[in-house]
Amino acid sequence: MNSDNPQELDDELIFADEEKGYDRSPLLVKERNQEVWEVLIVDDEKQVHQVTKMVLNDFIFDGKKLEFHSAFSATEAKELIEAHPNAALILLDVVMESEHAGLELIKYLRKEMKNQSIRIILRTGQPGQAPEKSVIMDYDINDYKEKTELTTQKLFTTVVSALRSFRDIKVIEKSRNGLEEIIKSAPTLFELQSMKKFASGVLTQLISIVNANENAVHCSFAVTKEEEDIYILAASGDYAQTGEQRARDVVPRDVFEFIEQAFQTKISIYSSCHMTIYFRSKMGMENVIYINGFQTLSEWERYLVEIYCANVSVAFENIYLNLELENTQKEIIYTMGEITETRSKETGHHVKRVAEYSRLLALKYGLSEQEAEVIRLASPMHDVGKVGIPDAILNKPGPLTDEEFEVIKSHAGLGYEMLKHSNKQVLNAAATIAQQHHEKYDGSGYPHGLKGEIIHIYGRITAVADVFDALCSDRVYKKAWDLDRVLDFLLSQKARHFDPVLVDLFLTHLDEFLVIKEKYT
Known part of the structure; x- marks a missing residue:
């Protein structure tokens, strides 16, 4: 220059030149x-x-x-x-x-x-x-x-x-992003995935409150029939994982020790560069959030964090309660389906297999995850109307007379009448399935002789799942067919009994359906 x-x-x-003494x-x-x-x-x-x-x-x-x-x-x-x-x-x-x-x-x-x-x-x-x-x-x-x-x-x-x-x-941006995550979870607050989104939003908020780096994890203590362990509910930065993970498999050993200590002592642990926050709901649900990479918190900042977690625990408790209610409802639906099968002496896991076949076939057909889950929950009730059929007819080992078969056919209408009054999505779907799972694609089925796509897709899907499982299983009136014979029957009934698209999808992905069959033998 x-x-x-x-x-x-x-x-x-x-x-x-600077003034002397500047420091x-x-x-x-x-x-x-x-x-x-x-x-x-x-x-x-x-x-x-x-x-x-x-x-x-x-x-x-x-x-x-x-x-x-x-x-x-x-x-x-x-x-x-x-x-x-x-x-x-x-x-x-x-x-x-x-x-x-x-x-x-x-x-x-x-x-x-x-x-x-x-x-x-x-x-x-x-x-x-x-x-x-x-x-x-x-x-x-x-x-x-x-x-x-x-x-x-x-x-x-x-x-x-x-x-x-x-x-x-x-x-401020991080705080806003955390609030957006919480707001996004509001419309579906009572779904499992929204609970994870809510937890993710909570984590983002806490990171911004203490101005920490993004390595953070939110854990919950879960007790199952097999074990009790600490699972990750939400995580960010280096700890972020897809799906449910055990904390010990994801976070470093020293970090896990802090988390484990917080669960054991039931108190929060603060240090100069990390904090392990413990909070517990009135129902006893325990949570621990671990965050590192920040400067020492003041007493006021700690107070804010504690207040924030106390309020969050109330929200989590409401979510857990609704999940518990939803899971109870699912169990009741399965139990009702199994009661029907037990009464007709059809042992094994028929309703579970039909439920899983129906869900998989729904996904292959292109329905959303949400709709496939509705079918999975509703299909176990397809034969609920059989509770109104006399034992002598329901469990008759030989061929039915025409009059007896008419009585058996009435179970479709009985099931629909039992379920149609509910305004719940799953029970509405169950009512449709109960009524239409014996309709046939060519119009020769019962109770109303519906034809083609006039039959609800839920009924068409459950029909394939139910017949496949029935033919593969022992019944009071027959022995299980071998697989080749069952597949030949499905092909022969394509566009007659069954939706041809669904038959093609079932056969194309047969290996996946057989995995379900083996799982619930």
């Missing part, structure tokens, strides 16, 4: 992790980059150092910004490849990239080209400095102020 040129001299970044150590804290503040320097003068890096070389704010990235024109800066979307701060010159290159870059950042988080400090050696008053009013910047006025201390103070603002904006 030629310092004899007055124009270039005005554009230099000059750091004046910035109170603002410095011990580095808590490897995270950094990304700072973009955009200036066409190499010396500006060098001096800025030299002055801020030992800068640490909130436990994190600075990581610098340089661009020497607005064009280069656009690529740099796209490569570092999480940058906290940009130190920006105005005059570079054009007189207003820096100002155009500001518009690009705020309007095109929609980046409202990054803090913009405008530094200019030619204030006449971009007067402070008009720039502050017309452009979304956070500070304006003439390069000749910037001392080491002023630059340091400016950067601290900008980073503090950026940090607080990110905390």
Whole structure:
């Protein structure tokens, strides 16, 4: 750089002597992790980059150092910004490849990239080209400095102020994201997956409250018939997993020991860099949340965390109660189906197999997970009307007379009459299945002789599942058929008894149906 040129001299970044006794150590804290503040320097003068890096070389704010990235024109800066979307701060010159290159870059950042988080400090050696008053009013910047006025201390103070603002904006964003997760879960609050979403939202909120990193886990203590263990309800960062996982299989051993200790002692554990929060509902449901990577919490912050968890435990209790109610209803439906099968002396797991066959076939047909689950829950009640059939007819080992068969056929209507009065989705579906699972695709079935797609898809699906399982099983009036004979029958009844599309899907994916058959032998 030629310092004899007055124009270039005005554009230099000059750091004046500081007053003696200036000490910035109170603002410095011990580095808590490897995270950094990304700072973009955009200036066409190499010396500006060098001096800025030299002055801020030992800068640490909130436990994190600075990581610098340089661009020497607005064009280069656009690529740099796209490569570092999480940058906290940009130190920006105005005059570079054009007189207003820096100002155009500001518009690009705020309007095109929609980046409202990054803090913009405008530094200019030619204030006449971009007067402070008009720039502050017309452009979304956070500070304006003439390069000749910037001392080491002023630059340091400016950067601290900008980073503090950026940090607080990110905390607000995380808090908003957590609230959005909770709000999204509200419409389906009583479904298992929504409970996981709710837990995920809670975790996001707590991370933002304590300004921690994203490695966090929410665990619950579960007792099953086989074992009792600690399971992950929600997790983020390095601990994030898909599906239900045991905590001991996911988190590091030292982290699991803290979680286990909290469950055993039933108290929260706080340290300088992590916390293990224990909370328990009135019904005795236990939860532990582990979060690390933050500065020591004040008593007030701890109080806020405890209050937050106490309120959250009430919400979890309501969700657990509704899940318990839903699971009880499912058990009742299965029990009603099994009572029917027991009464007709059809032993084994007929209703379970029909339920699982129906769910799988529904998915293969293209129905949603939600609808497939409805069919799985409703199909066990397909023969519930048999409770109204006399034992002598229901369990007759020989052929039925025409009159007896008419009595047997009445079970479809009886089942429908039993179930039709409910306004619950599963029982509504069960009523339809009970009434239509003996209808045939060609219209020759009963009770109403419905034909083709006029028969509800739930009835068509259950018909295939029920007949397949009935033919593969021993009954009072027959022995089980071998598999080849059953498959030949399905093919022979394609477009006659059964929906041809469903028969093709069943045979195409036969291996998956046979897995279910073996599982519930």
